Amino acid sequence: MARIVVDYYFAPQSPWTYLGHARFQAIAARSGAAIRVRPVDLGKIFPLTGGLPLPQRAPARQAYRLVELKRWADALGLPLHLHPSFFPVPGDAAARLILAVDAAHGSDVAMDLSGRVLRAVWAEQRNINDAATLAALLSEAGLPVDALAVAGTPPVQQRYEEATQQALQAGVFGAPSYVVDGELFWGQDRLDFLERRLQA
Numbered sequence: 001m002a003r004i005v006v007d008y009y010f011a012p013q014s015p016w017t018y019l020g021h022a023r024f025q026a027i028a029a030r031s032g033a034a035i036r037v038r039p040v041d042l043g044k045i046f047p048l049t050g051g052l053p054l055p056q057r058a059p060a061r062q063a064y065r066l067v068e069l070k071r072w073a074d075a076l077g078l079p080l081h082l083h084p085s086f087f088p089v090p091g092d093a094a095a096r097l098i099l100a101v102d103a104a105h106g107s108d109v110a111m112d113l114s115g116r117v118l119r120a121v122w123a124e125q126r127n128i129n130d131a132a133t134l135a136a137l138l139s140e141a142g143l144p145v146d147a148l149a150v151a152g153t154p155p156v157q158q159r160y161e162e163a164t165q166q167a168l169q170a171g172v173f174g175a176p177s178y179v180v181d182g183e184l185f186w187g188q189d190r191l192d193f194l195e196r197r198l199q200a
Contacts, residue, residue, distance in 0.1 A: 004033045004180060005034045005036055006178050008036060008038055008178060009170070009172045009175060009176065010038070010040070011175040012091040013094070014175040016174075016187060018123075019072050019188050020189075020191055021111075023076075023188070024176070024178065028198070033180075036107065037099070037102045037110040037111060039095035039099060039160070040160075040175070041092065041095070041164045045174075051174060055088070072189075080123065084121055085125040086121065086129070090129045091129075093129055094128045096157060096160050097117075097138075097151040098110050100153075101138075101143060113143065116140065134148060135148055174187070
């Protein structure tokens with residue numbers, strides 16, 4: 001019997017992805033689902049789907065975002081800095097690295113690295129747009145640092161662009177998004193519905 005596949009569209013600098021990442025991993029494991037790891041470029045998705053970068057959102061929306069982040073972090077018992085030292089931060093370099101690791105070592109290893117990248121931003125206040133930081137995260141994960149060089153090659157950039165296009169075709173407009181057989185679940189607060197879908 002074929003395994004159910006979840007296409008996991010996310011941005012490696014997204015706090016909501018950070019809050020849901022470990023729970024999503026656990027849900028997929030319990031359900032026996034496979035994960036396709038697909039970090040995407042929200043900078044290309046937002047303009048085409050009605051989204052706005054954080055600094056351009058209305059003050060009321062920015063303020064409520066902080067309220068909700070604290071609520072969720074407290075409820076989940078996860079460390080989270082509401083104003084991390086390196087945010088906003090470009091996620092492209094980290095996204096390409098995750099894709100390079102996925103191609104070389106598989107989705108389980110890429111998921112582990114993704115979790116480390118997300119924690120680096122929101123729990124550890126590290127700069128994921130810095131090559132030295134990414135090299136350190138690779139070492140901490142027991143992965144070869146030469147993955148950084150691979151991440152900078154045209155084939156990996158092409159995979160990144162393809163993942164972003166696939167997200168748009170799937171109706172994705174924010175991160176994290178989980179897609180199962182064409183059905184979209186947006187946001188870590190929809191993980192309960194995703195789990196029900198996987199168990200159905």
